[in-house]
Amino acid sequence: MFIEAAEAPALVAAQLAANADIVARAAEHLRRNLPTAALICGRGSSDNAGVFARYLIEGETGVLTSPAPLAVSSVYGRTPRIEGGVCLAISQSGKSPDLVAAATAAKAGGAFVIALVNVEGSPLSDVADLTIPLRAGPELSVAATKSFIASLTAIAHLVAEWTQDDALRAGLAALPAQLEAAWSQDWSAALPTLKAANNLYVVGRGGGFGAAREAALKLKETCGLHAEAFSTAEVRHGPxxxxxxDFPVLMLAQSDVTREDAEDLASAFAARGAKVMLSGHPGDPRVISLPTTAGHPLLEPILLIQSFYGLAARLSVARGYDPDQPPYLNKVTETV
Structure with a gap:
C-alpha cells in the first residue's frame, strides 16, 4: 500500500499525457451534446471518487449529477430514463456485475456511457461508448490508493477539458509535483490519537467530502477503526x-469557500473536548494541525488523500494490521 501510493505522482503525469486525445474527444462530445443529467456508477473507493465527480461536474458545468442506485438495475431489473444524459462508470477492475449491469441499463435508457477503468478490455469497457483508461498499472494491495487518485485525476481532466478551464488545466499540470510534496507531508501528529481510537468521524465538504469518505473507508479496512464520514453540514444534524x-475527529478541508466553516466546526468540536485533527493551520491551539500542500482548490482533495495514505499505512502497522491484506476482503469484489 505504501509503495503503491508513492507511485501516484509519476502515474498522474503519465496519465495526463497519455489520455490527452481521448479526454479531448470525450469533452468535445459533452460540449456538443450537453447532457440532460449525469449519472455516476461506482462501488467502494470508486463510489467515493464518484462523490468527487458529482461536486466537480455539477459545480463546474451546472449539469444535474446523481449517484446511480446500482441494485435498481442489477437486482430489480429496471432501466433508468436518462435520454440525452451521460453515465460515468468508475472502476478499477471493470468486472463487478452490478456496475456492468447499471452501465448497460443506463445506455439502454439513452445515456452516453463513459467508463473510467484501470483494466482496459474489461466487461465495463465493452459496454461503454468511450473508455478513459486510469493507467494506474497493477495494484497488488487490496486497499486501493493509486487507482483512486488516478480516478480523481481522470475526472478532473475530463471536467477541465469539458469546461475549457485554463486555471484547472494549469492546476492539473502542476499536480504531479504537488503530489510529491503532499506525500512527504508528516501527519504523524495524528498517530497517537488514532492508534488508541475505536471510533471516529472523518469530515469534509464539497470535493473534500469524497476524500473524507475514502479516508473513512481506508481506516475501516486497513486499521480496524469504525470511521464514519460526514459533511461539515450533515454532522451538525444529529451526529x-x-x-x-476525547472523541476523535479527522477533518479534511481544502482552501475554498468551505474552509472557514471547517475551521469553525473544528473549534466547536474542540470546545466539547474532542481530539480534533484538521488539514492545514486551524488557528485554534486546541486543534492538531496536519500540514498540507497547496494547489488548485478543486484539486486539493487529491493532495489531502495522498498525505492521508501515508498516515493510514503507518497507522495500520502501528495497530497490528497488514494494510495489504485486510481481513475478509479481496481486490476485486463482484457484487450483484
Whole structure:
C-alpha cells in the first residue's frame, strides 16, 4: 500500500499525457451534446471518487449529477430514463456485475456511457461508448490508493477539458509535483490519537467530502477503526451529539469557500473536548494541525488523500494490521 501510493505522482503525469486525445474527444462530445443529467456508477473507493465527480461536474458545468442506485438495475431489473444524459462508470477492475449491469441499463435508457477503468478490455469497457483508461498499472494491495487518485485525476481532466478551464488545466499540470510534496507531508501528529481510537468521524465538504469518505473507508479496512464520514453540514444534524470528551475527529478541508466553516466546526468540536485533527493551520491551539500542500482548490482533495495514505499505512502497522491484506476482503469484489 505504501509503495503503491508513492507511485501516484509519476502515474498522474503519465496519465495526463497519455489520455490527452481521448479526454479531448470525450469533452468535445459533452460540449456538443450537453447532457440532460449525469449519472455516476461506482462501488467502494470508486463510489467515493464518484462523490468527487458529482461536486466537480455539477459545480463546474451546472449539469444535474446523481449517484446511480446500482441494485435498481442489477437486482430489480429496471432501466433508468436518462435520454440525452451521460453515465460515468468508475472502476478499477471493470468486472463487478452490478456496475456492468447499471452501465448497460443506463445506455439502454439513452445515456452516453463513459467508463473510467484501470483494466482496459474489461466487461465495463465493452459496454461503454468511450473508455478513459486510469493507467494506474497493477495494484497488488487490496486497499486501493493509486487507482483512486488516478480516478480523481481522470475526472478532473475530463471536467477541465469539458469546461475549457485554463486555471484547472494549469492546476492539473502542476499536480504531479504537488503530489510529491503532499506525500512527504508528516501527519504523524495524528498517530497517537488514532492508534488508541475505536471510533471516529472523518469530515469534509464539497470535493473534500469524497476524500473524507475514502479516508473513512481506508481506516475501516486497513486499521480496524469504525470511521464514519460526514459533511461539515450533515454532522451538525444529529451526529454532533456523539462528539464529547476525547472523541476523535479527522477533518479534511481544502482552501475554498468551505474552509472557514471547517475551521469553525473544528473549534466547536474542540470546545466539547474532542481530539480534533484538521488539514492545514486551524488557528485554534486546541486543534492538531496536519500540514498540507497547496494547489488548485478543486484539486486539493487529491493532495489531502495522498498525505492521508501515508498516515493510514503507518497507522495500520502501528495497530497490528497488514494494510495489504485486510481481513475478509479481496481486490476485486463482484457484487450483484
Amino acid at each position: 454532533m451529539a456523539l462528539v464529547k470528551t
